[in-house]
């Protein structure tokens with residue numbers, strides 16, 4: 001078996017979108033909660049593959065793409081076009097489809113309650129100390145072989161060589177495996193977890209977002 005990490009290529013786009021959907025619920029398929037693959041991949045992966053493909057990496061096992069790291073050098077650049085959201089909400093019917101309709105309804109209720117408590121979640125974390133961010137996901141077949149570490153180390157090396165002072169990420173607070181992995185990669189938790197509107201566990205529990213950060217020494221590694 002040969003494994004490795006390489007730069008993203010345009011022909012990897014379909015595999016990245018598939019992996020995004022197949023790992024969207026803390027490493028498990030998200031379909032039971034958000035059944036529409038097209039809109040899920042558009043919301044969570046398309047900005048990175050289409051607007052900043054040079055910051056994307058893929059993990060490969062025996063020639064098959066089994067995972068990715070989608071990066072962004074400057075989080076201020078990310079924008080989810082309202083027209084894209086409108087397309088999915090209206091033209092693809094997310095507002096009325098089973099699965100997404102309850103999720104979107106719960107999101108509105110969660111956001112409304114948070115607004116009353118003056119505790120609205122921040123849509124985007126922007127801080128000049130950690131301007132870059134990443135998303136990483138591997139299919140089960142790619143996990144536990146060092147590929148995640150290789151993806152993150154390669155991304156952090158790029159940030160250092162570009163003079164970027166730090167990187168942040170947001171992970172599901174309930175995803176203990178991911179938090180342990182990111183801590184092993186040098187990230188530390190920052191602040192308390194905040195509510196993730198709309199998403200629920202299989203038993204109806206709420207999910208939360210944990211912010212993690214890593215400052216980068218811009219000196220070359222010894």
Ligand SMILES: CC(C)(COP(=O)(O)OP(=O)(O)OC[C@H]1O[C@@H](n2cnc3c(N)ncnc32)[C@H](O)[C@@H]1OP(=O)(O)O)[C@@H](O)C(=O)NCCC(=O)NCCS
Nearest residue numbers: 027137138143144145146147148149171177178180181184
């Ligand atoms: C989290 C994930 C990216 C880690 O990638 P990976 O290739 O499985 O991890 P690696 O084999 O490179 O592990 C590197 C180190 O991280 C730590 N680590 C990895 N998984 C861990 C776990 N489940 N529990 C504790 N530590 C873990 C270990 O220190 C490990 O080093 P070691 O193997 O020498 O002990 C991958 O498992 C994955 O995609 N999971 C599902 C999706 C997900 O949760 N993504 C994060 C969303 S924010």
